[in-house]
Amino acid sequence: MKEIVLAGGCFWGVEAYMERIDGVVETKVGYANGHVENPSYEEVCSSQTGHAEVCYIKFDETKISLEILLNGFWKIIDPTVENRQGPDIGSQYRTGIYYGHEEDLDTIIKSKEMQQKKYDANIVTEIEPLKAFYDAEEYHQKYLKKNPGGYCHINLEI
Structure with a gap:
């Protein structure tokens, strides 16, 4: 099993999609x-703690690759907007990819580079090692x- 932590604005929708x-x-x-x-x-x-709202994901790499999982993630965010997704504004709503294994970094960077081709503006999604996660x-x-029917700005169709 592999793990990745993704920030895509309000965590309710990211979790529901993933x-x-x-x-x-x-x-x-x-x-x-x-x-x-x-x-x-x-x-x-309060935007005083420096945290992002995130979704921790454990996945079976024999069924889905990190690359394919990230492709789904890019579909549900606007990676060119800083500290905002949909109507949610604040540093806790920034986008980010937080990895626990250094060997995943190459896949993450390549994924970002492929996505960048779709945008005129620069992608501002953070890519960092996971320093701390709190439920x-x-x-x-x-x-x-x-x-x-609860609030969600994400299109949950796979």
């Missing part, structure tokens, strides 16, 4: 790469499953 992909075996939402330990949602929303509160986990 968990629909064949080969994804686990998802959970949380906060990554900030400077406060175990932050709350309210703290993250979001339980009410955020699988939010759109628990709340069908």
Whole structure:
């Protein structure tokens, strides 16, 4: 199994989209790469902790490659906008790819380079090692499953 952590604005939609992909075996939402330990949602929303809202993804590499998974990710974000996705504005809504294994970096960079060809503006999606991940509160986990019709700016069609 492999793991990757993706930031694409509001984490509810990113999780709902990713968990629909064949080969994804686990998802959970949380906060990554900030400077406060175990932050709350309210703290993250203050833009004072440095965290991004993220979706942790565990996937079976025999069923889906990191490259294909990232192709799905690029479809649901606007990688040229900084600190905003859809109507959600703030540094916690930035886009990012946070990796735990250095060997994934080449695939991530190549994926970004392929996507850049589609845009006139520069891609601003962060690509960084995962420094810290904290689970979001339980009410955020699988939010759109628990709340069908809940807010989501992402087109959830695979």
